[in-house]
Amino acid sequence: MSEESLLNISNLTIHYHTVEGVIKAVRNVSLNVSRGESLCIVGESGSGKSTLGLAISLSLPRNAVVVEGSMVYEGVDLFKLSPPERQRYRGREISMIFQDPATTFNPLFTIGEHLVDILRHHFGVSMDEAVARAIELLRKVQLSDQDRILRAYPHELSGGMLQRAAIATALSTNPKVLIADEPTTMLDVTTQSQILELINTLKQEFGLTLLLITHNLGIANEICNRTVVMYAGALIEEGPTDEILLNPLHPYTAKLIKAVPTITKEQGRLSYIPGMLPDLRNPPAGCPFAERCEFATRYCNSSSIKRVQVSPGRRVACILHGAEA
């Protein structure tokens, strides 16, 4: 593709060590992110989409181990960064917002204290300068009455306002990449559409590269031009969002799209996906979806399926579409 590559993830494998055993949350994920694109990572619970987001922002919890793979950002291997370099990368290059904005903030500090703290830490500016920049940021996320918001504690704001404040915090360091992990799942639908619109506007204004993690195919459709689909820790399909939604190639993607009830038409029985997610402590060697797939053959279970390119920018990990077994 002609776009400039910003982040290149190859063969990333991440395990969680828990009391119940080792959970293989992300397996062999390779992904190329271009500068300025908006990319959606779609999947259900247990797909590994959030773990991938945390890995990219170098914020994995302590019990997570990167078993294999590399992440190269603007030519630099992120796993080789020193602790101070990691910290700089986390703010100045990449920021992240989460599902529950209330957990983003420390409840004992005001929104202003959070913002000013970050601005002074990253830019070494004076108190007055930091306050002025904080007010400007709150204006950018379309919060009116910025003076009051600066003095407000997190519990004094509604969910929508708090998510706006979280976005302001994320953008305060002027990052190049914004990772949004289910940013509107906790919000009401009318607030959701406001926040999605805001993210879109700010993406243009700040020239951001957007990685949106969601289970909601509708959000993928409205926000992102490119989508990758994850299932049980594996990246199974990748392509332009329109093509994936109109002509899904992987049987899981196709099933998932059919399972969503829609407001635009009357539906008879919804199709659903029989069976359950494989146990991630002991994931199958072959296609993770094989045991729930109506098209599965004996080759699907044999060895791991490689993703193949079916058309420019369009890749799928399924032997139906020529992936090698």
Next chain:
Amino acid sequence: MSVLLEVRELVKHFPIKSGLFGRVTGYVRAVDGVSFKINGNTVFSLVGESGSGKTTTLRCILRLIEPTSGEILLDGRDVVRLKGKEVKWFRRNVQAVFQNPFLSLNPRMKVRDLIGEPLKTHTEMSDDEIHRKVNDLLAMVGLPSAVANQHPPSLSGGQAQRVAIARALSIEPRLLLLDEPTSALDVSVQAQILNLLMELKERLKLAYVLVTHDLSVVRYLSDYVAVMYLGRIVEVGSVVEIFNDPKHPYTLALLSSIPVPDPNVKRLRRRLTLPGEPPSPINLPHGCRLSSRCPYASNECMVKEPDLIRVSDTHYVRCIKVVKG
């Protein structure tokens, strides 16, 4: 068909107490004059965002909280005034399924005992009969009989919700209250539960009152829909009337803020975004409750709150702009 449940002018105000002596300083007007009727074997949905009063309405119908005023009639008998044995009659006819089955099912009880418990309370069945009935109920909700000896924590979310449905239906109620029954589930599992609810409704001739914020679930399951905003029904109609011909600006805004996973629809939809957030239910605006956010509001809207205006025999809307076109 005869009226099964009728709600008349239901009001629930929660007092706000403050200070050392708990002086009442105001009221949260959670439900503020809600009326509707439901026939047997139909699905009536209450939709709205947080704070609209939909869940409070449901809790009043279930007798979990006592309404401030108004009547709830089941077969013409006022549910609020039932005493002793009559309450048992009510419970036999009305059961509920909640959002999170792991909270509504006792984790220390086996599935067999959970489903059998209402049968023990409400029927004269022998242990043998209950044993057989539980097996039948498990089969009815599509669970293998082996599940009977498990405890809820060892079940998946979809399985646990099926157990909750089996438990609610064990004593063959005529009305099932559903409070966000699929909101905690993944898309592919949600589809299975929605199909199951639809099948059971047809097979057992059940009526449902469904409370949810998810309009696509409403569209799939409902016959009639009431849209709530700040404690009031602002529009009520058949599912086709509400989704194909919405009249109230709030209904319009709700519908147009749902992200739709269809690239062809994305480009055609008209968008109505409401600015700001719902006002506090303690200090409601004068006149129409949406007037502070409504793009079509005129001076008249700020003065007097409109009554429900008839559009068709089943379709009513609380907006003066409808009459004037």
